[in-house]
Amino acid sequence: MSKVCDDCGTVEGSLHEAFCTRERCPFCGGQLVSCGCASKVLELDADEQKALDDYEDDSVEPLAGVIRRWVKALDRKGRIPF
Ligand SMILES: [Zn+2]
Numbered sequence: 087m088s089k090v091c092d093d094c095g096t097v098e099g100s101l102h103e104a105f106c107t108r109e110r111c112p113f114c115g116g117q118l119v120s121c122g123c124a125s126k127v128l129e130l131d132a133d134e135q136k137a138l139d140d141y142e143d144d145s146v147e148p149l150a151g152v153i154r155r156w157v158k159a160l161d162r163k164g165r166i167p168f
């Protein structure tokens with residue numbers, strides 16, 4: 087029987103759901119949702135950084151754009167499967 091992520095439910099060897107708390111960051115190897123690489127990799131400005139820190143509504147700019155760019159950067163780098 088294969089293992090299942092206890093957060094997002096993905097099976098071993100598959101990618102986690104976007105921003106699953108168990109996903110590791112391909113840039114630093116830390117916990118993706120809390121490692122802070124987004125700021126460095128995307129070179130966020132103050133407004134974007136604040137939006138990301140507050141994380142209120144990711145359907146509203148500038149947070150929506152930050153998330154889109156971050157997902158793209160992760161895909162380019164290669165996300166780490168479970
Ligand atoms: Zn997961």
Ligand SMILES: [Zn+2]
Nearest residue numbers: 111114121123
């Ligand atoms: Zn990182």
